[in-house]
Amino acid sequence: MDNYEENYLNRRPQDLCKMCGKCCKVVTTPVPYEELLEKAKNNDKAAKDFLDIFVPFDSIEAAREKDASIVDNIIDTMKSDNPDFSPEGMTFYTCKYLGKDNKCTNYEERPALCRRFPATPWAITPPDCGFEGWLFWKREEIKEKIRHEKEELLELKLLKTRNVNQQIMERIQVVENKIHKNIDLYKKYGSEFW
Numbered sequence: 001m002d003n004y005e006e007n008y009l010n011r012r013p014q015d016l017c018k019m020c021g022k023c024c025k026v027v028t029t030p031v032p033y034e035e036l037l038e039k040a041k042n043n044d045k046a047a048k049d050f051l052d053i054f055v056p057f058d059s060i061e062a063a064r065e066k067d068a069s070i071v072d073n074i075i076d077t078m079k080s081d082n083p084d085f086s087p088e089g090m091t092f093y094t095c096k097y098l099g100k101d102n103k104c105t106n107y108e109e110r111p112a113l114c115r116r117f118p119a120t121p122w123a124i125t126p127p128d129c130g131f132e133g134w135l136f137w138k139r140e141e142i143k144e145k146i147r148h149e150k151e152e153l154l155e156l157k158l159l160k161t162r163n164v165n166q167q168i169m170e171r172i173q174v175v176e177n178k179i180h181k182n183i184d185l186y187k188k189y190g191s192e193f194w
């Protein structure tokens with residue numbers, strides 16, 4: 001099992017899920033529909049799994065008819081991350097296995113992407129998703145970790161001005177590497193400014 005699963009997925013309190021089905025009702029992807037089709041044609045497993053269950057809406061308006069609050073929440077979140085963002089060209093999807101009672105009719109066979117949702121602390125969840133608070137806390141935890149590393153680096157650099165020794169120099173290198181690694185890992189979520 002990789003670190004990601006040990007650190008995130010396995011600790012995710014599954015009982016927070018309200019089983020409301022909103023995350024199956026209207027979704028989108030960062031990858032445009034045409035690109036997803038192309039990837040699926042080239043046997044990309046994630047694209048194939050997604051297109052096996054999700055059916056595209058003809059337009060954003062059609063998706064809004066299904067559930068406007070979910071569509072608007074996704075667009076608003078993307079705009080808050082990037083003020084230049086435009087929803088033009090976005091494709092929304094609904095899952096063909098979602099029953100009228102908002103329960104999955106394919107539960108035992110559902111793909112990994114369903115089992116892993118919300119797959120990162122930055123996943124856009126529908127309004128009132130039971131994971132909202134927990135995801136917020138997880139995001140803060142990661143930011144705090146990087147801030148602590150930066151504080152340690154400052155302290156070490158201060159120490160270095162008073163007393164240069166091999167041990168301090170090595171520790172500085174270790175902490176700098178940790179910071180760079182974490183910033184790289186979360187770059188798309190704005191980690192350079194944390």
Ligand code: SF4
Nearest residue numbers: 017018021023129130
């Ligand atoms: S939207 Fe959240 S609470 Fe509702 S089913 Fe999906 S993961 Fe569970």
Ligand code: SF4
Nearest residue numbers: 024095097098104114
């Ligand atoms: S397969 Fe089931 S769990 Fe997965 S998106 Fe569809 S309804 Fe939801």
